[in-house]
Amino acid sequence: MKKIVLSIFLFFSFTFLNAQDFKKYDYGSFIKRSDSIYYRILFPENFNPTQKYPIVFVLHGRGESGKDNEKQLTHGAALFLRDDVRQNFPAIVIFPQCPIESYWANVNITTNSKGKRNFSFVEGGRPTKAMHALQGMVKDFLKKPFVDKERVYVGGLSMGGMGTYELLRRQRKTFASAFAICGGDNTNNIKKYQTVPLWIFHGGKDDIVDPAFSIAIAERLKTVSDEVKFTLYPNDNHNSWDSAFAEPGLLPWLFGHRR
Numbered sequence: 001m002k003k004i005v006l007s008i009f010l011f012f013s014f015t016f017l018n019a020q021d022f023k024k025y026d027y028g029s030f031i032k033r034s035d036s037i038y039y040r041i042l043f044p045e046n047f048n049p050t051q052k053y054p055i056v057f058v059l060h061g062r063g064e065s066g067k068d069n070e071k072q073l074t075h076g077a078a079l080f081l082r083d084d085v086r087q088n089f090p091a092i093v094i095f096p097q098c099p100i101e102s103y104w105a106n107v108n109i110t111t112n113s114k115g116k117r118n119f120s121f122v123e124g125g126r127p128t129k130a131m132h133a134l135q136g137m138v139k140d141f142l143k144k145p146f147v148d149k150e151r152v153y154v155g156g157l158s159m160g161g162m163g164t165y166e167l168l169r170r171q172r173k174t175f176a177s178a179f180a181i182c183g184g185d186n187t188n189n190i191k192k193y194q195t196v197p198l199w200i201f202h203g204g205k206d207d208i209v210d211p212a213f214s215i216a217i218a219e220r221l222k223t224v225s226d227e228v229k230f231t232l233y234p235n236d237n238h239n240s241w242d243s244a245f246a247e248p249g250l251l252p253w254l255f256g257h258r259r
């Protein structure tokens with residue numbers, strides 16, 4: 001009984017600590033004409049606006065969509081708050097939030113009678129409203145004097161992994177490297193981001209987004225790209241982001257690239 005009580009206490013203590021730490025992510029918004037997007041931003045410790053810092057954009061999954069400017073921190077945000085990460089990789093970290101009525105990527109989604117979702121990724125096409133606003137926000141940040149334009153990164157999970165591919169092809173000369181977790185894309189789009197170093201992750205038992213999407217992208221990239229990494233977690237379901245964000249080599253690899 002004592003162990004159960006202790007476990008519950010530690011769980012709520014950890015949850016409270018994380019909630020408190022997330023306050024270090026400032027609230028922000030980008031609004032320009034018909035574009036609007038809300039985000040949370042973490043500045044490096046002892047931030048000096050006269051210096052230049054790398055910047056990373058992290059795109060959340062469908063379950064974190066909304067207007068609360070909170071839920072997008074559910075996955076991945078704790079990683080960038082770790083003391084060792086903040087010390088070794090001082091960077092500006094941004095978690096934008098996609099409105100529930102939009103989607104990061106240009107993909108057609110249908111659901112069968114059993115509730116299984118099917119994804120049909122568009123080749124080319126116009127950006128979604130959320131992607132158009134995201135592009136405007138990224139370009140706006142690149143105008144800031146404290147952003148190092150040679151060290152701009154993006155990554156995401158699930159819908160955000162799909163959005164990562166989409167953003168890479170729409171702003172192909174912007175990013176130094178990227179990561180995509182349990183996402184997908186039309187393989188005909190690969191030629192538009194084949195020069196960007198990319199680390200792809202997926203769970204082998206994913207029953208939401210078929211790992212075949214990531215496998216196809218990785219295999220196609222290996223024939224044309226200078227640098228692509230692919231990690232398949234054979235026992236992971238859709239939450240392969242837990243394993244990916246726990247990879248000790250992810251951030252050294254990501255921040256180790258420059259344009």
